[in-house]
Amino acid sequence: MNSSPLPRPPTTARPPRPVRRRIATAVTGVLALLAACLGAVAGAGPAAAAGLAQVTSFGSNPGNLTMYEYAPAGLPAGAPVVVALHGCTQSASDYFAHSGWQKYADLWGFALVLPQTSSANNSQSCFSWFDPAKDTRGKGEAASVVSMVTHAVTQYGSDGRRVYVTGLSAGGGMTADLLADYPDVFAGGAVDSGLPAQCATSLSAASTCQYGSVNLTPAQLGDKVRASDPGYQGPWPRVAIWQGASDYTVYPVNGTELRDQWTNVWGVGQTASSTQALPGGTTLSVYNDPSGKPAVQLYQIAGMAHGLAVDPGSGTEQCGTAGSYYLDTICSSYYTARFWGLDGSTPPGGGGGTLPAPGGLSVSGTTGSTVSLSWSAVSGAASYRVYRGGTQVGSPTATSYTDTGLAAGTAYSYTVAAVDSSGAAGTVSAPVTVTTTGSGGGSGQCFTDSNYNQVAAGRAHQSGGYAYADGSNQNMGLWNVFTTHTLKQTGADYYVIADGGC
Numbered sequence: 146m147n148s149s150p151l152p153r154p155p156t157t158a159r160p161p162r163p164v165r166r167r168i169a170t171a172v173t174g175v176l177a178l179l180a181a182c183l184g185a186v187a188g189a190g191p192a193a194a195a196g197l198a199q200v201t202s203f204g205s206n207p208g209n210l211t212m213y214e215y216a217p218a219g220l221p222a223g224a225p226v227v228v229a230l231h232g233c234t235q236s237a238s239d240y241f242a243h244s245g246w247q248k249y250a251d252l253w254g255f256a257l258v259l260p261q262t263s264s265a266n267n268s269q270s271c272f273s274w275f276d277p278a279k280d281t282r283g284k285g286e287a288a289s290v291v292s293m294v295t296h297a298v299t300q301y302g303s304d305g306r307r308v309y310v311t312g313l314s315a316g317g318g319m320t321a322d323l324l325a326d327y328p329d330v331f332a333g334g335a336v337d338s339g340l341p342a343q344c345a346t347s348l349s350a351a352s353t354c355q356y357g358s359v360n361l362t363p364a365q366l367g368d369k370v371r372a373s374d375p376g377y378q379g380p381w382p383r384v385a386i387w388q389g390a391s392d393y394t395v396y397p398v399n400g401t402e403l404r405d406q407w408t409n410v411w412g413v414g415q416t417a418s419s420t421q422a423l424p425g426g427t428t429l430s431v432y433n434d435p436s437g438k439p440a441v442q443l444y445q446i447a448g449m450a451h452g453l454a455v456d457p458g459s460g461t462e463q464c465g466t467a468g469s470y471y472l473d474t475i476c477s478s479y480y481t482a483r484f485w486g487l488d489g490s491t492p493p494g495g496g497g498g499t500l501p502a503p504g505g506l507s508v509s510g511t512t513g514s515t516v517s518l519s520w521s522a523v524s525g526a527a528s529y530r531v532y533r534g535g536t537q538v539g540s541p542t543a544t545s546y547t548d549t550g551l552a553a554g555t556a557y558s559y560t561v562a563a564v565d566s567s568g569a570a571g572t573v574s575a576p577v578t579v580t581t582t583g584s585g586g587g588s589g590q591c592f593t594d595s596n597y598n599q600v601a602a603g604r605a606h607q608s609g610g611y612a613y614a615d616g617s618n619q620n621m622g623l624w625n626v627f628t629t630h631t632l633k634q635t636g637a638d639y640y641v642i643a644d645g646g647c
Contacts, residue, residue, distance in 0.1 A: 225307035273286060281326055367406055381440070453465070453471050464478050511582055514581065515548060591632065
């Protein structure tokens with residue numbers, strides 16, 4: 146840890162600092178990200194993770210990084226590679242031990258590369274996402290990471306078209322930079338509590354990114370990506386964005402600006418193709434490419450502070466170990482891996498098939514423990530996949546399904562995809578949200594008002610100048626009296642945007 150006292154980011158929600166205080170404490174705030182925000186407790190770092198091996202020679206290393214790698218036994222040729230970047234004062238072994246990525250490397254068969262920086266590069270061992278000498282194509286740390294990728298692809302006989310990168314906080318900022326610098330190398334990325342690509346070009350400018358909006362249009366943010374590798378025309382990486390709604394180290398507006406940046410790069414709008422409720426108070430907004438496949442996904446987690454979302458447990462969808470800046474909410478590594486298709490099945494929001502989304506998804510009945518659904522048939526469909534909160538719960542051949550074992554008075558979100566005879570799932574339908582009968586549910590009442598008044602009434606909250614619906618954490622836009630939405634209460638302290646009708 147730093148020898149000087151540094152503020153630790155809070156673990157519970159509180160109002161954002163006034164602008165004048167953000168400016169006055171800019172340098173201290175940047176140091177909070179670069180020093181205190183992601184470190185393990187001093188003197189209590191984990192021992193080296195079993196199976197993680199250091200590579201002492203991997204090629205050109207202008208960024209002075211150390212390479213670690215992991216591959217499950219019997220890894221076949223052509224397997225994917227995932228690069229995972231730790232946060233400040235952390236290490237490769239710390240991230241390997243806590244993030245859950247080893248579990249899915251073993252389960253689904255891919256190699257892991259874990260770069261590690263050091264105090265020789267940055268006093269708090271942070272990846273330098275704000276330094277053009279280190280985070281741009283062909284330079285510094287960015288070039289070193291790509292050298293590691295080249296080494297791993299050769300060593301394991303991996304598929305060079307299936308290389309992905311993810312990172313936390315400062316590692317998330319570097320992840321976004323790498324996706325912009327090397328869209329020809331990385332097929333996808335995941336930015337966890339991080340910053341838009343090339344958001345800052347100096348340490349002093351980094352605070353503007355952390356604590357508020359850079360006030361750029363989606364096109365201007367997209368231009369930062371396009372300028373990172375001039376002349377590149379695509380295909381672009383598919384990007385997952387994870388952001389806590391109560392993050393006061395990297396403010397939630399960074400999540401929406403990352404969304405704006407990468408949807409603009411893909412040439413799609415900033416209106417979600419679909420929205421789903423996931424575990425841990427998480428709202429998933431999916432932005433499809435013109436072919437109907439997910440290009441960008443934004444995961445917003447209600448009440449989560451600064452860190453990586455994990456969900457300890459033995460279930461397939463559970464992973465990681467809770468601790469300092471590893472926050473017990475939802476397993477981000479599981480959903481990210483599915484988004485990239487590493488599990489071989491349909492990711493939330495869409496699949497690799499060509500069948501269109503089923504129409505007419507509706508609720509035909511509910512009880513305290515069941516929800517019955519029906520939808521229109523899709524020509525060419527051999528079966529269907531039913532998803533509850535983004536997780537597959539059924540695979541009927543008929544155009545109806547009853548989900549069982551549910552909690553009374555609880556809101557659930559469902560989508561359906563058609564599956565062709567080869568087993569490929571097509572585009573996922575628009576979601577339908579339903580509340581089971583019994584106690585514990587919401588009133589079903591709707592409230593139409595300005596974002597400012599929705600927050601004042603306790604149906605929404607504001608962070609970074611934006612309003613978010615309580616419970617679902619859906620982004621309602623700017624926190625002011627000029628923007629109006631209808632919110633529907635679907636559970637206790639749970640509201641969803643219902644502008645289309647209530």
